[in-house]
Amino acid sequence: MVENLSRSEQKRQDILLAALAEFKDKSFAGTSMDAIAERAQASKRTVYNYFASKELLFQAVMESFWQQSKGVANQAFDANRPVAEQLEEIATAMWTLYLQSDFIEKARVLMAEFIRQPQLMQQVINEVNDQEQGLPLFLKQADASGALRINNLKVAETQFWGLCKSFAFWPVMFQLHDYSGEREAIIKSNVTMFVQHYQKHSD
Numbered sequence: 021m022v023e024n025l026s027r028s029e030q031k032r033q034d035i036l037l038a039a040l041a042e043f044k045d046k047s048f049a050g051t052s053m054d055a056i057a058e059r060a061q062a063s064k065r066t067v068y069n070y071f072a073s074k075e076l077l078f079q080a081v082m083e084s085f086w087q088q089s090k091g092v093a094n095q096a097f098d099a100n101r102p103v104a105e106q107l108e109e110i111a112t113a114m115w116t117l118y119l120q121s122d123f124i125e126k127a128r129v130l131m132a133e134f135i136r137q138p139q140l141m142q143q144v145i146n147e148v149n150d151q152e153q154g155l156p157l158f159l160k161q162a163d164a165s166g167a168l169r170i171n172n173l174k175v176a177e178t179q180f181w182g183l184c185k186s187f188a189f190w191p192v193m194f195q196l197h198d199y200s201g202e203r204e205a206i207i208k209s210n211v212t213m214f215v216q217h218y219q220k221h222s223d
Contacts, residue, residue, distance in 0.1 A: 032070050035060045036084060039077050044129045048078055048136065078133070085126050090154035092117045097161035103168060104215045110155065111184050111207045118188040119200070127193060155180060168218040176218060183210040 025033065038060035042051040053074055057064040071077040093110045097103070117123055155177050163170040170176045187199045187206050199206060 031060075031062065031066065035062060035067055035070055035077070036081055040081055040126060040129060043078065043081070043133065044125065048074070048133050053077075081126070082130055085123075085130055088117070088123065093155040093158060095158060097158050097165065097167070099165045099167065103162050104211050106158075107180070107211045107215065108207055110158070111180075111211060112203075114181075114184045115188040115203055115207065118185070118192055124192055127189075131193075168215070169220075170218055176214075180214055183214060 035056065039051070039056045041059060042056050045051075046055070051074065053067055054064055056074075056077070057067045060067065067077075071080060092113045095106070095110065098106060156173055159168065159170060159173055159176055159180075162168040163173070168176075187210075188203075191197055191199060
């Protein structure tokens with residue numbers, strides 16, 4: 021489905037993409053609003069109309085990344101379907117996202133900046149994590165229905181993300197072993213381990 025953007029939304033997207041490219045080439049510290057405006061083919065005034073500072077622009081890039089990452093698991097729990105089947109769908113969608121070159125490029129840029137300025141990164145991460153959506157909401161609903169028994173939702177969420185990222189995200193990030201040919205079997209195995217644990221335990 022093609023997303024139809026207004027002229028204003030498209031301009032904002034152009035600025036974000038230009039900023040990402042500049043951060044990649046020059047780092048956050050080495051990037052200027054002038055350079056971002058030039059790459060976005062916009063006036064500096066236009067850029068400031070959308071983002072009052074370089075810091076806010078960087079935060080917007082980060083927020084878009086985390087929203088994209090969390091949004092891929094943004095589906096409601098269906099009590100009429102097996103929980104494992106639904107988690108396999110979420111894991112498959114995650115794996116597909118992790119194979120997108122633009123997503124990985126953004127992740128590499130943000131990881132580099134995380135090392136340079138962890139406080140700014142943590143601030144944005146906290147803001148995104150405060151929003152109950154995606155996998156946390158799904159797991160909460162599954163727990164409420166009795167399909168899973170989870171006392172610590174944060175731990176369970178981190179475990180599930182870890183199972184997915186170990187075979188899809190990190191190997192692509194660092195150009196390690198390609199598990200794509202084994203995707204279906206790996207996802208099924210990971211989900212089975214996760215579901216069996218949280219149907220038998222409450223920790």
